[in-house]
Amino acid sequence: MSQSTEQKFMNLLKEQSSYEEAIGLMAWDMRTKAPKKAVETRSEVLGVLSQKVHEIQTSDEMKTCLDDLEGKATNRIVQKAVEEAKETYERTAKIPTSEYKAYVTLQSKAESMWAEAKENNDFKSFQPYLEELVAYNRSFAEYWGYDKHKYDALLHNYEPGVTVEVLEQVFPKVRKSLTELLEQIKQAPVQPDPSLLEGHFPKGMQEGFSYEILHRMGYDFNAGRLDETVHPFAIGLNQNDVRVTTKYDEKDFRTAVFGTIHEGGHALYEQNIDPKLAFTPLATGTSMGIHESQSLFWENFVSxxxxxxxxxxxxxxxxxxxxxxxxxxxxxxxxxxxxxxxxIRIEADELTYCLHIMVRYELEKALIGGEIEVKDLPKLWNEKMEDYLGVTPANDAEGVLQDIHWSGGDFGYFPSYALGYMYAAQFQYTMKQELDFNEVIQKGNFKQIQGWLTEHIHQFGKMKKPLEILNDVTGEGLNPDYLVTYLTNKYKGIYKF
Amino acid sequence: MSQSTEQKFMNLLKEQSSYEEAIGLMAWDMRTKAPKKAVETRSEVLGVLSQKVHEIQTSDEMKTCLDDLEGKATNRIVQKAVEEAKETYERTAKIPTSEYKAYVTLQSKAESMWAEAKENNDFKSFQPYLEELVAYNRSFAEYWGYDKHKYDALLHNYEPGVTVEVLEQVFPKVRKSLTELLEQIKQAPVQPDPSLLEGHFPKGMQEGFSYEILHRMGYDFNAGRLDETVHPFAIGLNQNDVRVTTKYDEKDFRTAVFGTIHEGGHALYEQNIDPKLAFTPLATGTSMGIHESQSLFWENFVSxxxxxxxxxxxxxxxxxxxxxxxxxxxxxxxxxxxxxxxxIRIEADELTYCLHIMVRYELEKALIGGEIEVKDLPKLWNEKMEDYLGVTPANDAEGVLQDIHWSGGDFGYFPSYALGYMYAAQFQYTMKQELDFNEVIQKGNFKQIQGWLTEHIHQFGKMKKPLEILNDVTGEGLNPDYLVTYLTNKYKGIYKF
Known part of the structure; x- marks a missing residue:
């Protein structure tokens, strides 16, 4: 293959990732620093730049490069970048432009309708929008294609390689084990007293702890920063600029302490990707689930x-x-x-979180598969909450309307959260074979943990698919037993059952 | 003219200003928030986006739009935008691409060589770079064309309409009056005691004053923000996001107090441009000089x-x-x-500042005109400093090497600073005919001042050229007498001569 096609291809990717970096900075700015009135124009600018990314991804120039380079790349990075760009090209090309445009408009309308519906506790007003979103996603799944389950085509957007078949081997088992564990905990002789944690925690104090803990985790403040926001996130603009955000609740330190560590886990992933992948679509975490495994590893398994x-x-x-x-x-x-x-999912503890995910997974899978319809959701949601968690939402605002995901058309996203828990538990088990985990943590030698995660996971970026990483690191496929064992042991220690 | 060409043209401008907004945010971020290691990649991204702006400005698509729309725009805004874009197109097209690229490389090299030379007080090491920069600029001036003086072609980049002929009618006169005034001040019976201002000024206190004063000036914090930086600036990302930066020197409050007000003056200009000009090249201040007149108006004439x-x-x-x-x-x-x-120019007071500018103006004019050469600069610089200010730099670092401008190839920029003083004095004179200026300020009714400046200057953005605004507002052309009278009266009041 001639050097020049490869060069042309890499230049296209560089242009694309330059727009993406600018978009990332604008997104960070809008959620942390931007003045209120800036938002309207900034959104238009974001629209223009996002359109450019889309244009490059689906350009004839890109197509020519991909056709010329397929199977002929001079090194593995280019080869993987070709595979990644080809998949984006093909999946995008399969959606008729007019449908895509209508869908983008619908998304933004639906999100604001959802916010209103949630505020007014009025599912009916949101129902027609959700129905349209589901119809589009069913149709996209057909365009993209799938082997066995229509929902697989959507799962692929967040966790490539993971299908309903894979999930069905583990999720029901996890659900059963965790609901049983929950019962034992409810009836356990020892019960923690959360009122001990009440108090007034001045922001400055929380800030001090947050900076210090990120620093100790190995987060590089010369390649990142910590800011405040409403809904915390971490964002990688480039490998040397990965920013963490947090929220200081003066009545409850847990929001900032565990939230900062969680986002710090995401950030460590992005900071430690191989620099050789810069300016390609490979220079980021490989999937939602693996990303979440890193944040959860630090938040739960460590902190x-x-x-x-x-x-x-x-x-x-x-x-x-x-x-x-x-x-x-x-x-x-x-x-x-x-x-x-x-x-509320986002306020859930380590154990019940996965049960929240099971409710959502089962519903969206059935919804995309056509086994249930949007109108059935509120009732089914409440039934499942009662079955799995033993609580019943008082209304749709704290029930089916609580999450933003579906209003943006993000079906197939939720399972990644639960997968993150399972991946993290599997990684921890493997790490424990090699490191004296408890001692390392007790001594605060986080560099050893960070080094291990970088060596086995972070450095690869998107060079490996999620299940490939899991197999390479742990020597086996998805196995929920590690999570169940971890949680059982942990809570036995605390609740003494 | 068909609506569609006009629409196409406006879309091109929107794309261009979207990139410019992203570039602006990245520039602000790099100078305020970005982590140290981010800079390298961010610079590359900036390069990609700047290249896109350049491509749009000089595209065949742009040329076609401009040819079709010239003299046929359906309204004045489009007409002015066509004129503006056409000038950019033509001036850019006149420079051969290979020369432009070589020049960009030289600029960035020369800037770092200048920084090193300044640090080492070693003009000789910088001399060859400066010679190349001068040669390029002489050659650009030829490409762009001029009536009488080669330097006019460069002045045009910063202050369109202002030529050597215009400047020669005012600058020597100003220089003479100000040097005479300086003599009187030196020998005056009353001398202020700046040691009274010494002390320790905690950052928090300075910050509090800075926020309050910007607020009182009418700066809209819902469309802007205040941050810290090393070299303060104001930047308009869009009309609803105009950011101010400042520096807190705990030993000298004047840096932050007058600096914040100065940048606030720039910011008020950008915040109050007619929203109809959004997403066109007209949505910014009309020239360096008029912009400076606004910052100086608030810094000197008001504060x-x-x-x-x-x-x-x-x-x-x-x-x-x-x-x-x-x-x-x-x-x-x-x-x-x-x-x-x-x-040092940037530390100069209201009176001697213009004398610093005269030194630079006379030297760069002669340099571009070929009357002197780069090697002559250190000696001539020191002579002029002695003649006009009565002080002699101890070395080239505080002499000819002190400013960054020439190392970036910015010849023709310096006069705008002095023009800003003169414009501001003329504006103030006119304002005083309409408002009881001292009473308004004494009562803190800044909205009246802000309203007047918006009505006469800000709203127009680039719809009017600098001398056009000056004429429309004051009814006359550039006239240095107002500045001289203002300074004379002011210092007579203070120094009692």
Whole structure:
């Protein structure tokens, strides 16, 4: 293959990722710094730049490069970039332009209708928009194609390689085990006392702890920064500029402490991708699920563990109200690990979170498959919540309307959250074979953990698919037993059942 | 003219200004928030986006639109946008692409060589780069064309309509008057005591004053924000997102106080441009000089005036160390208006600033005209400094090497600073015919001033050329007498000569 086609291809990718970096900065800015009135024009600018990305991805020039380079790339990075760009080209090309445009308009309308419907607790007003979104996604699934289940075509957008067949081997099992575990916990002799955590936590103190903990995790502040926002996120603009955001709730330190560590986990992934992948679509996390495994690894497996607090409780006390000096580590540890079924996914504990996901997964799978319809959702949602979590939403606002995902047409996204938990548990099990995990954490040697994750996961970016990474690292496929064992042991330790 | 060509043209301009907005945000970010390591990749991304702007400006599509629309636009905004875009197209097209590319490379190399040379006080190492830059600019001037003086072609980039002929009618006169005034001041019976202003000014206090004063000036924080930086600037991303930056020197409050007000003046201009001009090249200040007139108007004519401090000294005292409560307003006012010739332009007072500009203007005009050569600069610089300001640089680092402008090839830029002073003085004179200026300021009714400036200047963006605005507002052309009279009266009041 001539050098010049490859060069042309890499230049196209560089142009694309330049727009994406600009878009990323604008998105970060809009969610952290931008003045209120800037938003309207900024949205138009974002539209123009997003359109350019779309144009490059589907250009004739791109097509020619891809045709010429397929199977003839001079190295593995180019080869993988070709595969990635080809898939984007083909999936995009399969959607008729007019349908795509109508869908984009619908998405933005539906999101604002959802926000209104949620506020007014009025599912009916949102129903027709959700019906349209479902119809489009069913139709996209047909365009894209699938082997066995229509929903597979959508799953592919978030977790390539994971299908309904794969999920059905693990999700029902996880659901059953976790609901049983939840029952044991409810009836356990010891119950943590979360009221011990109440208090007033000045923002400055939380900020101090957040900076320090990110620093200790190995987050590079010369290649990132920490800012405040309403809905926290991490974003990689380029490998040397990966930003974390958090929220300081002065009544509840857990939002910032665990939230910062969670986003820090995402950020460490993006900061440690092989620099050789820069300016290609490979220079980011390989999937939603693997990304979530990294944030959850740090948030739960590290920072909700007892060894972590053995080392860091003093640091926390230094940044907390004085009376925490009298609160015993053990009571603190138990209280931050309370399991309590609630209505709201994003407030859920480590155990019930996956049950929230099961509700959503089962519903959206059936919805895309045509086994149920949008109008059935509110009732089914409440029934499943009762079955799996033992709680019933008082209304649709805290029931079927609670998440933004469906209003943006994001079907197939939810399973990634639960997969993240399972991947993380599998990674931890493997890591424990190689490192004295508890001791490493107890001593705060996070560089060892960070190094291990970089070596096995981070560096590859999108060079490996999610299940490929899982297999390479753990030597096996998706296996929910590790998560169930981890949670069982953890809660047995806390609840003494 | 068919609607569709006009629509096509406006779409091209929208695409261009979308890139420019993204570039602006990246520039702001790099100078305020971006982590250190981000810079390398971000610079490449900036390069890609700047290249896109250049491509649009010089595209065949643009040429066709311009040819079709010339003299046939359906309204004045489109007509002005056509004129603006046509000029950009033509001036850019006149430079051979290979020369332009070589020049861009030279610019970036020369800037870093200049920084090094300044640090090492070594003009000789920078000389060959400066010689090349001058050669390019002489050659660009030939490509662009001019009537009488080669330097006119470069002046046009910053102050269209202003030529050597115009400047020669005013600059020597100003120079003579100001050097005479400086002599009188040096020998005056009363001398301000700047040591009264010494102290430790905690950043938080300066920040508080800066926010409050911007707010009072009418700066809209819902369409802007204030951040810290090393070299303060204001930047308009769009009309509803115009950001101010400042620097807090804890040893000298004047940097932040007058600096914030200066940048606030720039920002008010950009915030108050007619929204109809959005997404066109007309949606910004019309020239460097008019822009500077706005920042200087607020910095000098407003905030260095006595009526201003009569109203705001208490606010300042609230944000300053306790001992300022005992410092009399009159002593404070005199001290912040001390005239003191120094080596460094950016630290100069209101009077000597223009003399610094005269040194630079006379040298760069002669340089471009071929009357002197680069090697002659250090000696000539020092001679002129002695002649006009009575001070001699100890070395080239505080002499000919002090400003960044020439190292970036920016010849023709300096005169705009002095023009800004003159424009501002003329605007103030006119304003005084209509408003009781001192009373308005003394009462802090800045909305009246802001409203007047918006009505006469801001709203037009680039719809009017600088001298056109000057004429429309003041009824006359460039006239340095107003500046000289203003400064003479001001300093007579302070120095009692």
């Amino acid at each position: 909700r563990s007892r060894p972590f607090w053995e080392n860091h409780y003093e640091l926390f006390q230094n940044h907390a109200p004085e009376r925490f000096e009298a609160l015993a580590l053990d009571d603190f540890y138990k209280a931050v690990n309370e399991v309590k079924p609630s209505m | 260095r005036s006595r009526p201003f401090w009569e109203n705001h000294y208490e606010l300042f005292q609230n944000h300053a160390p306790e001992r300022f409560e005992a410092l009399a307003l009159d002593d404070f006012y005199k001290a912040v208006n001390e005239v003191k010739p120094s080596m």
